[in-house]
Amino acid sequence: MIPDHLFSPHFPFFPEQASTVAWQVDALYFFLVALTIFFTVLVSAMVIGFSIKYRKEKNPVATQIEGSVPLEIFWTVVPLGISLLIYVWAATLYFHMERPPKESMQIYVVGKQWMWKVQHPTGQREINQLHIPVGRNVRLTMISQDVLHSFSVPEFRVKHEVIPGRYTELWFQATKPGTYHLFCTQYCGTKHSGMIGEVIAMDPNAYEVWLSGGTEGGSLASTGEKLFTSLGCITCHxxxxxxxxxxxxxxxGHPQKLSDGTTVVMDENYIRESILTPQAKIVAGFGPIMPTFSGQVSEESLIALVAYVKGLQPAGSTAVPAAAPAKQGKTQ
Ligand code: HEC
Ligand SMILES: [Cu+2]
Structure with a gap:
């Protein structure tokens, strides 16, 4: 592993590197820039050099070259090798960035014209601000309640589309306490440029203090539990x-058998779909009697319901409910 400080203090014009992947993204970027500069200089030098060397006064008659197999192989294999190197490097980095590590704390984000709404499992809610601890993997589960948005934190070198109708995920681990830019990087209407906020990365102890306040409404799962009762889910479930x-x-996280013989793993998107379009996937052994709740629950309420259903433990289990581990910082 290349140490973090290799690229810091950072290159001027570049945002600070404040997450674990920041230098990895920069390393790939600098490699591409260096490669481009190298070939630009090489090709330009050869064009100029050969124009001088083989100018008309010195070579009145052109020498005909019919072709060269070794040369052809050389300039096919070398660029191929370079392209494959870029591909493998970039794909490895992409998979690393796209797949949140298992040990991540989860925070929910709803984008709308023109703000970011954040919900912490412990119950805190924020607008255009996201408080996170340094040194912990943070997984954002994001959705838009209107148009396409994109969640971008340049100092972390992360960015992900936030789309209506489906949860998408983004993860990062901040390395330095500080306040960082949060941008929407998908043109989303007249006040798109105002859809900005800040990510406040805190020292873990300071974060614990921050987490202990502002939970008057109860945890996210407990809000979900109230909805589960008030919407009547409890009568059937x-x-x-x-x-x-x-x-x-x-x-x-477990596969559900459906009436058409297929199975689907219960994840956040499946729970959301089950609530909004119950007819889309019918659980084996049950009739299509669940009413749709489409238009009746906001994205935030859906998130609370998802958090509640997600944390439901098997009857008789002594495991702690989802909201409790979040306080110790071990939410999945
Ligand atoms: C009228 C009874 C009824 C009500 C009310 C109801 N459901 Fe359902 N629900 C069902 C039935 C029946 C199924 C299985 C058939 C299906 O998949 O549509 C189901 C399926 C589900 C599933 C998928 C379960 C699995 O094992 O894969 C979820 C999640 C769910 N419901 C959540 C909810 C939530 C949340 C509410 C309240 C907002 C709710 N339901 C309200 C009857 C109901
Ligand atoms: Cu936006």
Whole structure:
């Protein structure tokens, strides 16, 4: 591994490197720039050099060259090798950035014209601000309630589309405490340029202090639990045998058998879809009786419901509910 400080103090014109992937993104970028400069200089030098060397006065008659197999192989294999190197390097980095590590704390983000709304599992809500601890993997589960947006933190070298109708994810680990830019990098309407905010990376101890305040409304899962009752989900999903709907306890992350014989793993997107378009995937052994809640629940309420369903433990299990580990900082 190349140490963090190799590229810091940072190159002028570049944002600070404040996440674990920042130098990796920069390293690839600088490599591409260096490669481009190298070939630009090489080709220009050869064009100029040969124009002088083989100018008319010195070479009145052109020498005909019919071709050269070794040369052809050389200038095919070398660029191929370079291209494959770029491909493997970039793909490895891309997969690393696209797949949140298992040990990540989860925070939910809703984008809308023209602001960012943040919900922490512990219950804090923020607008255009995101408080996070340094040195921990943070996984953002994001959705838009209107048009396409994009969540970008240049100092972390991360950016991901935030789209309506589906959760997308972005993860990072901040390396230095500080306040960093948060931009929407997808033109999303007249006040797009005002869709900005800040990411406040805090020392873990300071973050614990921050987390202990502002939870008057209860944890996100407890908000979800209230909705689960008030929307009547509980009447069908009581968890008892013989209930009208399937038992949701302990199902998160597990495959669900559907009536058409296929299976689907219960993840955040599946829970959301189950609430908005229950008919899309019918659980085996049940009728299509679940009403749609489309238009009745906001994206934020959906997130609370998802967080609640996700944390439901199998009956009789002594495991702590989802909201509790979040306080110790071990939410999945
Ligand atoms: C009228 C009864 C009824 C109500 C009310 C109801 N559901 Fe359902 N739900 C069902 C039935 C039946 C299924 C299985 C058939 C299907 O997939 O549509 C189901 C399926 C689901 C699934 C997928 C379960 C799995 O095992 O894959 C989820 C998640 C879910 N419901 C959540 C909710 C939530 C959240 C609410 C409240 C907003 C709710 N349901 C309200 C009856 C209901
Ligand atoms: Cu936007």
């Amino acid at each position: 009581s968890g008892e045998s013989g209930a009208r709907g399937p038992n949701l306890n302990g199902q998160f």
